[in-house]
Amino acid sequence: MMDGFDALLGEYALDARERLDRVEQALLVVESLAGEAREAELARLKAELHTLKGNAAMMGFGELQSRAHWMEDAVQAGEAAGLDVTALLGSVDDLRRGVTARTSPKAEPGIVAASDADQPPAAPASTVASGVRVPFAVLDPLVDLLAEMVIQRNRLDDLVTAGRASVTRGDSQQATRAALGDMQIAFDALGRTLDDVQERVMGLRMTPLQSLFGPLHRLIHDESLVAGKQVKLATAGGDTPLDKALLELASDALGHLVRNAVVHGLETSAERARSGKSVSGTVKVTAAVRGGEVLIEVADDGAGIDPGQLRQAAAAKGIALADGEDPFEVLFASGFSTKASADLSSGRGVGLAAVRDAVRRQGGRIEVRSERGRGTAFRLWLPLSVSIARALLLRADGELYALPLALVLESRRLLEREGHEVNGTGVMRWRDETIAMLDLGVRFGTRETWRRTGYVVVVEAGGKRRGLVADAICGLQEVVVRGLDPICGRSEGIAGSTVLGDGRPILILDARSLVENNSEGRQGRRGRQG
C-alpha cells in the first residue's frame, strides 16, 4: 500500500462498496434503456468505474485497479453493440470480494478471487453497511439544540435558586406563585427542546428503504436467469424510513420473499402466455408508513395459491387447520412444504417459518394474501422504531415489570375460581382453549406459590399462548429499551431495562422466552441469581 493512506482503509471500503452498488444498479438497467437515457447511464457507469479505479490505485491495490480498468474497457467496447452484463456483474462480485479481502482486519493481502462458476455470488444482503455517515447539515442543528438545552437548564437553575431565596425570605404567596410560573415556563421550553432532540436523534437511526431495493434488482436478474423466467421488478416507496436496527432483518426477509416470488410465485413465460397474461411476470415491492409501523409488500402477478390445495397438502403433512383458520397460515408452519402442489416447490415452508420467527422477534408480523390466477402478496409489518416500545407496567409482589405490548393479546382481572392446578402448573381457560399460567412472582423468585387472584395478561409467541399473572396492571407507557449490561449475564425472560419517569429502573420482560420456555419457579430463581 502507498505510505500514508492506511488510515483511510475503512473509508475506502465504504466508498468502494457504495460505488460497486451503483455500478451494479447501472449495469442492471442500462440495456433496458435506449438513446440519450442509455448514453447518460453509460456515462454514469464509466465515471463510477473511473473513480473506483483511481481510488484503488491511490490505496495501492493494483489488482482492484486493473479489474476496474478492465471493466472500463469492457464498457467502452460494448457501448455500440451492447454490454456483456453478466461478465461485468461477475467482475462487480470479484471486486466486492477483493475490497473485503483487502480491507477487513484479518485481510490476507493480494487475494482477489477469480471469476469462478463454483464461487457463490457475493450476497447482496452483505452490502448493508454497519457504519453510518452523518452529514454536517444534520449534525449541526443537533449541536445547536444541545447548546439551547444547556442555556435552558441554566435558566431553570437560576429560577430555582431565586425561588428558594424567595421562600427563605418569606415573600408573599403571590411572588412565590409567579416564581413557580416562571419555572414552569422554563421547564416546558426545555421539554420541547428535548422532544426535538429526541426526534432528530431517532431520525439518525432511520435510513430510507431504497438502500434495500437496490440489491433486489440483482437478485431478480440472477434468480430469473436460473428459473428461466422473465421477471420485471417494480418498486415504490423507497423513501420510507426504517430503523437501522431492522435493516438486516428487512433485507433478509425481502430477499427471501422476492426470491420466493420469482421461483414459486410466477409462472414460466409459456404458462403465462397460455393463460392470456403478459409474457413477463412482475414482482412489485412497495413500502409505506402505516400508523406506527412500516408496511412492506411483496406482490407477484403469478398463478396464486389455491387454498383447497393448501388444505390438502397441510392435511397430508399432519398439520391440522382449525375451522375458520386462515389456510395460508400453514405456509408459515415450520416443516411445511408442498412439493406435491403444483404452485409451490420444496423449501418454501421452512424458509417462511424462519422469516416469520425473525420478524416476530423484532416485534413485527407477516401476512399473506393470494388469489387464484391473480397472484400472491406477502405483507411485512415492522415497527417504525425499535428502541422505544409501548409497554404495560405490571406489579407483582411490589416489583414493577414492563411488558412490551407487541405480543399482548388481552389483559384482564383474574378471578379466584379461574385458575386450576395441573401437575403443579397453573392453567386457565381462555377463548375456548386451555393455556398455561406463569406467575411473575414465582418466575422471578419473589414468592413460592402462584397467586389465585390479581390480573392476567395473555401473551402469544411462536404460536403458543400463556397467561402472565401479576397483582396489578399499573398502566401503559412508552419505555426506552436499554439492553442489560453484559456483566449481568444472559437472563432468561428479561429483554432489557428501562428507567421510569421517577427515575426507578425496572426490568423489561421478554414475553417470547417467557412463553416458549417452560421454566418456572426453581429455574426462575436460578435465572435471577445468574
Place this chain on the structure above:
Amino acid sequence: MKKKVLVVDDSLLLHRMYELALRSYRRFVLEPLFAVNGLEALDRLAEHPDTSLVLLDVNMPAMTGLECLERLRAEPALCEIPVVLQSTEDQLSDIQRGLSAGARGYLTKPFSPAQLHQLLDSILS
C-alpha cells in the same frame, strides 16, 4: 501564516486523502478547502480569493476540470492562483491541454503524500 489549498474532486475519499497529505506537510501550515465539482470550486474561490493553490481533478461531473480552469483564467481576481491538475495516467491528452491552458503542473494517480509534498515545495515557496 496558513496557506489555503483548494482540493476539487468528486470523490470524497480523495478529499480525505488530500486532507491527510496536506496536514502532514511541514514547510507551511496548510488549510485545506474542498469542492466536489468545478462550479463549487468557483464559489469556494470567490469566498477565499486568497487561496494559494488549486488541486483540480480533470474528470468530474458538472463542469470538468478543464472547463473550470478556463473559467478561472478568465476571472481577473482569480487568474493568478496556481492550478495543479490531477488525473489518471490514461488522460495525458487532457493534461497537455490543461498545461497549455495555464496549469502550473500535474499529478497522476496514484500519488503518495511524499509526491504531493514535492509538488507543494516547488509551487508554494
